[in-house]
Amino acid sequence: MIFGATSPVWFLGFDLILELIFFLVTGLIAWYAYRIHRLTGYRQYKRWSTGFLFVALAYVVNALTNLFLYFELKENGLMVSTLGELTRIYNVGLLIHMLFFLAGYVILVFVSLRVDDARLSPLLLFLIAVTALASLPFSWVFELATIMLFLYLIILTAKNTRAHRKKTVHSSRCNQLVIIGFSILLLGQLAYLFLPLWSISYVVGHVLELLGYAALIASMTIILRRK
């Protein structure tokens, strides 16, 4: 699978910008969670920060891979002699992206589940690696895995927030935005599921991801602007 086969030609370049936006949003959440960890010392914030950092790195890897391929194709065009090499580079980038993305969201789900057992790490790493490797020839494996992770995140976020004692108007609105954000991200992954059938799914997936992360950044903006 070579890039371009997944994206409509007119969308090339836009996806790169969107991926950088996703990196900035997830990076901001990772930074703020780490800031709370520095102040309080509580591990769940550090783990939450690590989860979002991995997701941010996943988008950087994706953007860098696409950027390299755009320039390579712009310079040399699509030649049969370099097709194999470009596909290899694309697959390596895709594999690293999937590993970071899955690891990030698995960490977020486990923090939400309040599971903190280091003995699970090797098993999870193995499952993440197997899922990512299986996703190279069958991209639906990755999409189904991420849909499942988002489903867990949505349910757990709603459940955990209900358990909090004090709820201000602001935090309820922020919580709703977070749940809406994760739900739209789930729909985005659902759209990517149809990528082998329609290349427009790539655009729909990216737009939905943009809306999902817009909801998350709206929530973060309300929180950070609070005095």
Place this chain on the structure above:
Amino acid sequence: MKKKRSQLEVIHDMLSSVQAKGGRIKPTHLMYKSNLSYKMMQEYLATLLERGLLAEEKDKDNKKIYTITDKGLTFLFEYRRMTEFTEAFGL
């Protein structure tokens, strides 16, 4: 029935008590003001001292007093945002 306070809330209550007393407080006052048992207070004090949110000093009678640090003041300033972040993401 009232739910248990979260760890962040307990830390906030303790630091607020110190701040309300002008930034310095005796251990017994801290215990009453923050509504904690002696055992719980000792546990939280150890955590706050370790994380640099409070500092231990001696008064002129050589008795322990606790003072709020700059990091502790930052915690109080950030508390609202931190709780909203925690509630928003269901942490």
